[in-house]
Amino acid sequence: MTQPCTERDGLPHAVFLRRLAGARAATSADARLGNAAFLALRLVDLLGPGRGPAHADVFRYQHAATERLCRELHNDCTETSHLTGLVRAVADAFQDQDARTAVPALLAYAHFLEDELRLEEALDVLDSLLGIVDERLAPSDVIAAQLRIGRVNRKLNRLDEADARYGLAAQLACSAGDVHSAFLSRVGRALAVQTRGNLAAAEQSFRDIAAEARAAGEQEIEAHAEHALGTTLLFRGQIAEAIGHVWRGFELYEDDASQLRTLNDLGVMLLALGRVNDAERALAEVVRRGAHPERVTNAMIELMHCSSYRRDRLGFERRRTECESRTRSMPPNILTDFHLKAGIGSARFGRFRKAQADLSTAMNIAVKHGLNEFVFRIERIMAGLRDCAPNSKTQQQSAAEPAISTDVLQEVSTGLKRLDRVPSGRR
Numbered sequence: 001m002t003q004p005c006t007e008r009d010g011l012p013h014a015v016f017l018r019r020l021a022g023a024r025a026a027t028s029a030d031a032r033l034g035n036a037a038f039l040a041l042r043l044v045d046l047l048g049p050g051r052g053p054a055h056a057d058v059f060r061y062q063h064a065a066t067e068r069l070c071r072e073l074h075n076d077c078t079e080t081s082h083l084t085g086l087v088r089a090v091a092d093a094f095q096d097q098d099a100r101t102a103v104p105a106l107l108a109y110a111h112f113l114e115d116e117l118r119l120e121e122a123l124d125v126l127d128s129l130l131g132i133v134d135e136r137l138a139p140s141d142v143i144a145a146q147l148r149i150g151r152v153n154r155k156l157n158r159l160d161e162a163d164a165r166y167g168l169a170a171q172l173a174c175s176a177g178d179v180h181s182a183f184l185s186r187v188g189r190a191l192a193v194q195t196r197g198n199l200a201a202a203e204q205s206f207r208d209i210a211a212e213a214r215a216a217g218e219q220e221i222e223a224h225a226e227h228a229l230g231t232t233l234l235f236r237g238q239i240a241e242a243i244g245h246v247w248r249g250f251e252l253y254e255d256d257a258s259q260l261r262t263l264n265d266l267g268v269m270l271l272a273l274g275r276v277n278d279a280e281r282a283l284a285e286v287v288r289r290g291a292h293p294e295r296v297t298n299a300m301i302e303l304m305h306c307s308s309y310r311r312d313r314l315g316f317e318r319r320r321t322e323c324e325s326r327t328r329s330m331p332p333n334i335l336t337d338f339h340l341k342a343g344i345g346s347a348r349f350g351r352f353r354k355a356q357a358d359l360s361t362a363m364n365i366a367v368k369h370g371l372n373e374f375v376f377r378i379e380r381i382m383a384g385l386r387d388c389a390p391n392s393k394t395q396q397q398s399a400a401e402p403a404i405s406t407d408v409l410q411e412v413s414t415g416l417k418r419l420d421r422v423p424s425g426r427r
Contacts (some may be wrong), residue, residue, distance in 0.1 A: 013041040013128075014110040015120045032072070033079050040083050041124065044106070045097040047132040063087070079116075084111045099132045103141055107148070114152055115294065117331045122152050138157055139176045143169050147181065150188050159192050162401040166192070183213055183221040185229065194232050203232045209414060223252035227262055243269050246410035247415065260286050260295050266412070267302050273307060273404045280306050281416040294334065297326050301338050308345030316345050336362045340378060344423050347385050355385060 011017075019034025033043075043066050046059045066087050073080040088107040095298035106129040113122035126149050130137070137145075150165030168187040169371035173181035210225035225256035227249030233242035243266060250262040267283035284304070286299035323338050330338060343358030359382050366374035 013038050013124055015124050016041065027242065029074055029077070032069075033077070033083070034074055036066070036069050036083050037079075037121070039069060040090070041087050041128055042066075043087065044102065044128050044132060047093055047102060049088060063091055063094075067091075077419065078112065092132075100136060100138070100141075102307075103129060103133065103137065107141075107144065110148060114148070114155075115292070117155075117157050117333065117421070119152050123149065123156075126152070139172060140178070140181075143172045143176065143178060143181045146172065147184055150185070154188065154192050154195060157195065159196060162192050163189055179216065180221065183209065183216075183218055187221065187224050191228060194228070194235070194402075199232055199236050203236070204233060205279075219252055219253060220254070223249045223258065226252060227265070228257075230269075231265065239269055239272055240404055240406055240409060243412055247408075247412045251415075254291065257292060257295075260289060260292065263280075264295060264298050264302070267299065267306075271306055272274075273409075273419050275404070275409065276306050276309055277412070278409075278413045278416055279421065285416075285419050293329065294325075294331070296329060297323070297334055300326070301334070303339055304338075304345065305341045308348045311348060313349050316349070320345065332365055333374070335369055336365045336369075336371055336374045337367065338362075340374065340381070344381065352385060356382075359385070399403060 016034045020031045022030075025031065031071055035407075037111035039062075043062050046055065046062065053261035070084050070087055072081065073083070077191075082105075086102070089102045093099050106125055110125040113119075113125060122285070126145055129145055130142075133141075143421045146165050146169035147318055150162045150169060153159075153162035153165060154167060162327070166185045169188075170182055170185035173185060186209055190202050190209065194202035194207060203370035206225045207238040210222050210229060213219075213221035226245045230242040230244075230246035230249065233239075233245065246262050246265050246269065250259055250266065253259045253262065263282045263286050267279045267286070270279035270282060280303060283299040283303045287296055287303070290296050300319065300323050304316060304323055307315035307319050323342070327335060327338065339358045343362060345353045345355075346352075347355035348356060359378055361380075363375065363378045365371070367377060
């Protein structure tokens with residue numbers, strides 16, 4: 001098991017107690033959730049093998065205390081629902097004497113934590129899952145857990161560990177005849193190659209995976225590969241070609257979450273080419289569907305950026321106010337991005353003092369949370385801040401037709417216009 005949190009902190013599941021340390025007060029919502037999660041995972045540990053004769057009494061006492069704490073949490077919080085469900089599942093597993101009963105709740109909670117970018121906590125939950133069931137876990141669940149651990153480690157830039165987990169998942173998938181999971185492991189390993197900066201190798205891997213998945217009828221895998229190929233080409237500076245592949249991924253995806261993720265990526269890429277109308281259509285669709293708060297917030301920040309690109313000051317201020325209302329719920333990377341783009345926008349309208357304040361806030365957040373890529377970007381922008389000054393030539397260019405137009409880009413533009421006419425849920 002990876003155990004990156006428990007061994008380092010000296011106490012099982014101590015990663016959740018960091019919320020208490022970082023909270024303004026021990027009674028704050030996040031502190032109470034962290035404490036409840038810590039106790040819930042300690043309860044999960046009691047499902048593991050090798051417990052003594054007093055184990056049943058210990059479990060009943062600890063379960064009652066954890067359940068009582070969960071009842072005191074805010075009911076309108078998604079994490080509360082996960083914790084309540086997990087505690088209930090653990091009780092059922094203990095009664096059935098089968099730890100596998102708790103596996104779906106553990107996987108669901110780990111997925112939630114990953115989406116919320118609480119990656120260390122997600123790893124802790126996945127390690128707990130593997131620790132309590134071990135060889136009793138169904139092969140499909142073992143493969144799913146290994147793939148998830150690989151993905152979380154990749155997001156944490158622990159690329160060697162991620163590659164090892166993807167490799168183990170591939171071996172297990174091949175032994176089980178699970179073609180889909182074998183493909184997923186290949187996609188994950190190629191993404192790790194992309195993260196290492198070997199873009200040529202990553203591009204070739206994604207092209208190969210997309211072609212093989214298409215031949216095998218694995219549409220979801222083909223969608224993942226096309227989407228990842230697009231982001232790889234973006235990193236290589238081939239934005240127009242990248243957009244075509246990301247759009248292909250959008251058309252292949254069948255789940256709403258993946259479609260919204262590709263639309264957000266499309267919005268960023270289209271704006272980079274100056275196709276602001278198309279960018280706004282893609283991003284507005286993400287906001288309109290509104291399924292995932294974090295994705296909606298990302299899209300709103302990009303729409304604010306589109307407004308400043310247009311030199312639409314009223315639109316920028318309106319979008320900025322909308323984003324500011326969400327800052328309390330923004331994770332560090334998104335909060336940094338908001339202040340960065342708010343700063344750029346203020347500079348574009350000649351408000352350099354305000355721009356400097358926003359960029360300084362973005363820098364402080366980025367440094368505090370180790371967001372090094374943001375730190376480098378903010379430093380470059382602060383060094384040339386006055387280059388953003390408004391001028392009539394820039395305003396005329398931003399309102400003009402996009403400088404880059406290809407058949408693929410026109411196809412994407414037409415497709416985005418069609419989205420305006422399709423009711424939500426019918427895409």
